[in-house]
Amino acid sequence: MKLLFYLSGENLELAKEEVLALTHMKKYKQYGRVVLLNTKKFDFSRLAFTKKVLKLVFVSSEKELEKNVKRVNWQRNYKKDYCVRAHGLDEKKLADLIWYKLKEPKVNLKNPKTLFEFFKVEKRVVCGQLIEVTGKGFKQRRPDLRPGFHPSSMVPKLARACVNLSSIKPKQKMYDPFCGTGGMMIEAGLIGCKVVGSDLSENMLKKAKLNLDHFNIKNYKLFKADATKTNVKCDAIVTDPPYGKASALFKTDRVELYENFLKNAYNFMKNGSKLVMVLPNTIKFKTPFKKIKTIDYYVHHSMTRRIYIMVK
Ligand SMILES: C[S@@+](CC[C@H](N)C(=O)[O-])C[C@H]1O[C@@H](n2cnc3c(N)ncnc32)[C@H](O)[C@@H]1O
Structure with missing residues (x-):
């Protein structure tokens, strides 16, 4: 057609x-x-x-x-x-x-x-x-309207686009190893994916649970873990790691964190599966994944996000 x-x-x-x-x-x-x-x-x-x-x-x-x-x-x-x-x-x-x-x-x-x-x-x-x-319902899911709010959560429209860029299908499993309040998980859950999220912060995990329940997402799993050490069988990873405040980085060097996370994810992801990651466009990092596309997304004069689409 x-x-x-x-x-x-x-x-x-x-x-x-x-x-x-x-x-x-x-x-x-x-x-x-x-x-x-x-x-x-x-x-x-x-x-x-x-x-x-x-x-x-x-x-x-x-x-x-x-x-x-x-x-x-x-x-x-x-x-x-x-x-x-x-x-x-x-x-x-x-x-x-x-x-x-x-x-x-x-x-x-x-x-x-x-x-x-x-x-x-x-x-x-x-x-x-x-x-x-198309493109309906995103405003109603704004982070500030959710029961578990945190300002670091990206707008749902961009989160949904990131999920879509991973080409994930309903019933497949999407994993977010820096899940925060669950923004990516909500968007993937709403299109019928199984969603798994982990984070180092218990407070964030509590908020993610509140949010996922609020949007009636049933097929989810949350757990506390360091993103550089997890092992989750999944069809795609979609994530926005921390980049700003030192507190959100748990005192780690941020580039080191991204590179260790990518190295670790490469070990457990299936060949051909995609990893979509969002960072500020000024950050340079090494990755074992093949970068297939980068897309810049202007937020405001001092912040442009770069979406990396990578494949194993
Ligand atoms: C930018 S926020 C993610 C926002 C999320 N997409 C949302 O919708 O709320 C980054 C998250 O990474 C978490 N984090 C930082 N270092 C981590 C690590 N080593 N392992 C796992 N999570 C980590 C922080 O606690 C924070 O929740």
């Missing part, structure tokens, strides 16, 4: 990589915020940095748009009523053209069963039929 992913404009690289990690596709086309690729349906609701997923209808030049609109059999995908949305184009004109191609058209602007959308991107027009609006 040819799909159109309409990405959130915040970080196009991250948004695109998230789609590619979940579809396992190498062949795709990107026009600005639009990514087109041929793939099977999956749980689109798990995407964090995609706004909508649509079934691709056509790609056209702006000049040939009218001709292409007239050529499409709009009736084929029409259900009950419809609405046309056009971004950067004459919506009324496009809606009229489609109206004349439908048998008994009924317009519904509020809650249409059939929504055709046109996007003007890089001198082209891409048209699709809406399947799903």
Whole structure:
């Protein structure tokens, strides 16, 4: 099925990589915020940095748009009523053209069963039929709204994207060895993964338990451990180790901590499994894993996070 992913404009690289990690596709086309690729349906609701997923209808030049609109059999995908949305184009004109191609058209602007959308991107027009609006619910899970709060927990939208970058599937096991209050575990748990977390701080583990129970995540395990010494059979590791306050680092040198953690994880992870780790972009470290991608995520003027996607 040819799909159109309409990405959130915040970080196009991250948004695109998230789609590619979940579809396992190498062949795709990107026009600005639009990514087109041929793939099977999956749980689109798990995407964090995609706004909508649509079934691709056509790609056209702006000049040939009218001709292409007239050529499409709009009736084929029409259900009950419809609405046309056009971004950067004459919506009324496009809606009229489609109206004349439908048998008994009924317009519904509020809650249409059939929504055709046109996007003007890089001198082209891409048209699709809406399947799903994605990226919902992240604001309600903000760290400050959870029962176990700690300021070091990253925003759920970014945590979900990191989970997705690991390509983990529902029922597989995700492990976070610096789990803190459980931000990564919540996001993986909500898409149906088994989740395991460990941390050196008992206080953090208590908060993680409160949070996981709050979001009704059943399949989880938490334990106290040093991330440089654990051994957990898992399908992926997704984590954001400590980098700022000395207290969170338990007096260890941070680069030494990251390198020892990576060396240890390399010993117990399966070949081909992914490790996604987030650090400030200024930190240099050595790793036995193969770095397959790095993506920068701007937080504020003095902090850009770098997401490392590695594979054993
Ligand atoms: C940036 S926080 C993780 C935040 C987490 N993602 C969340 O949602 O709350 C880093 C965590 O690493 C823990 N930590 C520090 N050194 C550790 C070590 N050697 N082994 C395990 N955990 C450690 C800290 O206690 C802290 O909870």
